[in-house]
Amino acid sequence: MAEKTTDSSASAAGTKQAADVEMSQYVADRERVNEDKIKQDDKIISEFGEYSYGWHDSDAAGEAAKKGISEEVVREISADKHEPQWMLDYRLAGYKAFLDKPMPDWGVDLKGFNAQDFKYYVKPLDKQAKSWDDLPPDIKNTYDRLGIPEAEKKRLVSGVAAQYESEVIYNSIREDLKAQGVIFLDTDAAVQQYPDLVKKYFTTVVPVDDNKFAGLNTAAWSGGSFVYVPKGVHVEIPLQAYFRINTPAMGQFERTLIIADEGSYVHYVEGCTAPIYSQDSLHAAVVEIVVEKNARVRYTTVQNWSNNVYNLVTQRAYVKEGGTMEWVDGNIGSKATMKYPACILAGPYAKAETMSIGFAGKGQYQDTGAKMIHLAPHTSSTIVAKSISKDAGRSAYRGLVKIVKGAEGAHSSVVCDALLVDDYSRSDTYPHVDVREDDVTMAHEATVSKVSEDQLFYLMSRGIEEKEAMGMIVRGFVEPISKLLPMEYALELNRLVELQMEGSVG
Amino acid sequence: MQHTLEIKDLHAAVETKEGRKEILKGVNLTVHSGETHAIMGPNGSGKSTLAYTLAGHPKYEVESGQALLDGEDLLKMKPDERAKAGLFLAMQYPVEVPGVSMTNFLRTAKTEVDGKAPAIRSWVKDLQGSMKKLRMDPKFAQRSVNEGFSGGEKKRAEVLQLELLKPKFAILDETDSGLDVDALRIVSEGVNRAKEDNDFGILMVTHYTRILRYIKPDIVHVFADGRFIKTGGPELADELEETGYDQYLPEGSDSESALA
Ligand SMILES: Nc1ncnc2c1ncn2[C@@H]1O[C@H](COP(=O)(O)OP(=O)(O)O)[C@@H](O)[C@H]1O
Ligand SMILES: [Mg+2]
Numbered sequence: 151m152a153e154k155t156t157d158s159s160a161s162a163a164g165t166k167q168a169a170d171v172e173m174s175q176y177v178a179d180r181e182r183v184n185e186d187k188i189k190q191d192d193k194i195i196s197e198f199g200e201y202s203y204g205w206h207d208s209d210a211a212g213e214a215a216k217k218g219i220s221e222e223v224v225r226e227i228s229a230d231k232h233e234p235q236w237m238l239d240y241r242l243a244g245y246k247a248f249l250d251k252p253m254p255d256w257g258v259d260l261k262g263f264n265a266q267d268f269k270y271y272v273k274p275l276d277k278q279a280k281s282w283d284d285l286p287p288d289i290k291n292t293y294d295r296l297g298i299p300e301a302e303k304k305r306l307v308s309g310v311a312a313q314y315e316s317e318v319i320y321n322s323i324r325e326d327l328k329a330q331g332v333i334f335l336d337t338d339a340a341v342q343q344y345p346d347l348v349k350k351y352f353t354t355v356v357p358v359d360d361n362k363f364a365g366l367n368t369a370a371w372s373g374g375s376f377v378y379v380p381k382g383v384h385v386e387i388p389l390q391a392y393f394r395i396n397t398p399a400m401g402q403f404e405r406t407l408i409i410a411d412e413g414s415y416v417h418y419v420e421g422c423t424a425p426i427y428s429q430d431s432l433h434a435a436v437v438e439i440v441v442e443k444n445a446r447v448r449y450t451t452v453q454n455w456s457n458n459v460y461n462l463v464t465q466r467a468y469v470k471e472g473g474t475m476e477w478v479d480g481n482i483g484s485k486a487t488m489k490y491p492a493c494i495l496a497g498p499y500a501k502a503e504t505m506s507i508g509f510a511g512k513g514q515y516q517d518t519g520a521k522m523i524h525l526a527p528h529t530s531s532t533i534v535a536k537s538i539s540k541d542a543g544r545s546a547y548r549g550l551v552k553i554v555k556g557a558e559g560a561h562s563s564v565v566c567d568a569l570l571v572d573d574y575s576r577s578d579t580y581p582h583v584d585v586r587e588d589d590v591t592m593a594h595e596a597t598v599s600k601v602s603e604d605q606l607f608y609l610m611s612r613g614i615e616e617k618e619a620m621g622m623i624v625r626g627f628v629e630p631i632s633k634l635l636p637m638e639y640a641l642e643l644n645r646l647v648e649l650q651m652e653g654s655v656g
Numbered sequence: 657m658q659h660t661l662e663i664k665d666l667h668a669a670v671e672t673k674e675g676r677k678e679i680l681k682g683v684n685l686t687v688h689s690g691e692t693h694a695i696m697g698p699n700g701s702g703k704s705t706l707a708y709t710l711a712g713h714p715k716y717e718v719e720s721g722q723a724l725l726d727g728e729d730l731l732k733m734k735p736d737e738r739a740k741a742g743l744f745l746a747m748q749y750p751v752e753v754p755g756v757s758m759t760n761f762l763r764t765a766k767t768e769v770d771g772k773a774p775a776i777r778s779w780v781k782d783l784q785g786s787m788k789k790l791r792m793d794p795k796f797a798q799r800s801v802n803e804g805f806s807g808g809e810k811k812r813a814e815v816l817q818l819e820l821l822k823p824k825f826a827i828l829d830e831t832d833s834g835l836d837v838d839a840l841r842i843v844s845e846g847v848n849r850a851k852e853d854n855d856f857g858i859l860m861v862t863h864y865t866r867i868l869r870y871i872k873p874d875i876v877h878v879f880a881d882g883r884f885i886k887t888g889g890p891e892l893a894d895e896l897e898e899t900g901y902d903q904y905l906p907e908g909s910d911s912e913s914a915l916a
Binding site: 602603604605607608609610611612613614615616618619622623625626627628629630 | 711712713714715734735736738739740744745747750751752753754755756760761764765768769800801817821
């Protein structure tokens with residue numbers, strides 16, 4: 151095991167050159183990371199090869215809930231939430247769009263999917279808890295195991311939203327941010343408390359009839375976050391949302407709306423887990439983001455649904471002049487994911503990035519990608535999509551870059567890297583490009599590689615065991631994405647990827 | 657401590673598109689600690705194959721023979737076990753590993769080879785010192801393993817590993833090729849430094865004689881068509897300088913006499 155770091159600068163006699171000092175600090179930092187990693191590895195080995203979020207709590211609310219969707223169910227949800235008429239109207243329009251729109255005949259296999267198989271509204275508590283201790287012991291225990299209250303206590307987050315089934319059962323925001331006018335609420339509460347703001351933006355980024363599942367979400371939505379960051383306010387530490395499904399055959403339809411007013415900044419991080427069941431569950435969220443002039447929003451997902459969850463999510467941002475939108479997307483779990491975070495670059499010099507990593511293991515299909523719509527001059531977009539497939543898992547990059555006439559000086563760059571760990575897995579790329587303007591610069595690069603024998607041999611010839619060598623190569627592949635994540639999530643992502651990689655060397 | 661590397665009648669083959677091809681056709685060699693053996697021979701004669709086979713690259717299949725390090729059979733070990741047993745191969749074409757930083761890689765390797773993590777203070781000092789002497793920019797420590805390194809930088813990074821990992825036997829596969837005069841000197845000095853510190857045995861594979869000006873061989877071998885065909889003292893290198901490899905090539909082969 152590694153030795154403890156002592157004073158690493160004491161060794162030099164006399165004056166050191168600046169570069170040396172920098173170097174020694176750097177090396178010392180890396181040592182620490184390395185030691186963390188070694189500790190982590192021990193933890194990984196002790197948790198060997200299991201999905202570690204597969205437990206479930208007792209479940210009276212879930213058992214009582216009925217399955218299936220109908221206009222009546224939609225009306226019931228709205229009535230139970232005491233919603234204004236305009237919101238019910240949106241729901242009904244969403245339901246109609248859901249019925250009218252065809253099932254996608256591309257992407258993941260949805261043949262076994264039946265919308266009537268899911269529970270649409272499961273309300274675990276009568277009202278939101280004011281503190282973690284107010285929660286039923288089972289549920290509180292679940293969040294303790296996920297480490298959420300602790301992160302809040304350590305102030306690693308600016309605010310927490312915990313959604314359990316259909317409801318946000320706990321929501322908090324730091325007082326100082328609240329005092330600056332930052333709003334961070336569950337969307338249901340926002341409809342009651344800020345109806346004008348919600349009405350102003352709701353469905354403006356993702357229209358009611360955008361696609362079948364956006365329609366279904368609009369009809370049945372419950373929970374999700376409403377975030378408003380006033381002009382010039384920078385929320386330096388992330389807002390953290392945690393989505394948990396507990397009951398079997400659950401349909402979770404959170405609806406998130408984030409508005410970053412001029413010159414503001416916010417980073418929203420969501421994590422997702424569920425128990426392992428033989429029945430499938432459905433997660434069909436809609437996320438709408440408005441990035442006002444010169445504002446910047448980063449939205450990070452580390453999705454680790456159990457392998458019985460359909461994850462069919464619509465995420466889109468509308469970016470105004472000089473604004474920046476960043477989607478960081480880790481898709482590790484789920485049975486099937488279809489998710490293509492989109493940015494509409496509506497004002498000049500708007501910028502967008504999508505950085506994603508998908509992991510497709512046994513029985514998994516990750517159909518993910520990005521859409522960048524350039525509507526204004528000098529807009530730029532970057533897509534970096536990485537995937538790892540193993541044990542006959544399938545992953546696909548599906549992307550669209552659209553540049554309209556008049557978007558002069560637009561720039562787009564797309565890099566897709568697929569890593570196949572064995573001969574049975576599969577990776578496909580579907581890059582669509584629609585460019586109507588001449589004065590643009592575009593770059594596209596796609597690689598599919600296998601973990602190479604030469605790389606493994608090189609590391610092994612330096613004394614590194616095969617399993618660790620494979621882990622290093624895969625971590626290295628993921629590194630450009632994991633370094634963008636908050637520390638805990640970066641460690642989590644590495645850990646998840648390594649768990650998934652267990653048994654791939656043999 | 658005195659160590660011995662013995663290669664006995666080693667035959668190895670590789671699977672090619674045209675079928676199985678035997679490349680090593682009975683290699684015999686004994687190297688002791690402190691000795692420097694130059695292995696010279698024409699391109700394609702199997703020098704790299706010998707190096708890879710000793711280090712355990714999965715592409716090369718041993719058909720018969722032995723390779724013993726202090727009596728232990730290397731050929732039964734996985735590549736990492738061979739490294740732990742004290743074998744090091746500086747590769748002709750070092751491999752890029754994106755996203756894995758040099759420091760992380762070096763420290764992991766050092767920890768594995770030694771069986772324990774190096775004491776932080778001396779490790780940082782050793783790493784910095786070796787990099788400095790090899791005229792490597794400290795920034796290299798942060799870069800991914802070999803990624804985007806020039807040919808010469810890759811070779812320096814190999815010698816850096818040699819210095820840090822302190823093996824019992826080092827195989828240098830054309831560590832001199834692709835280097836300009838200054839780089840050749842720096843790299844050679846690195847090898848000599850490492851040898852002074854650790855007194856390991858060296859198998860120095862080279863196509864050209866110029867590196868022998870910096871790293872003095874005790875024994876020179878000519879390797880052609882999968883085996884050693886001649887062994888002599890340093891004077892054999894001078895002779896090769898004069899005559900080239902023509903005489904050692906099978907009839908009808910292209911001549912490859914470009915000796916620097
Ligand atoms: N991985 C391989 N696949 C196919 N042929 C190989 C492979 N490695 C080596 N060879 C062949 O074996 C012979 C010896 O190659 P090599 O050992 O690289 O020679 P040297 O290092 O002496 O130039 C050559 O004919 C080469 O083409
Ligand atoms: Mg060679």
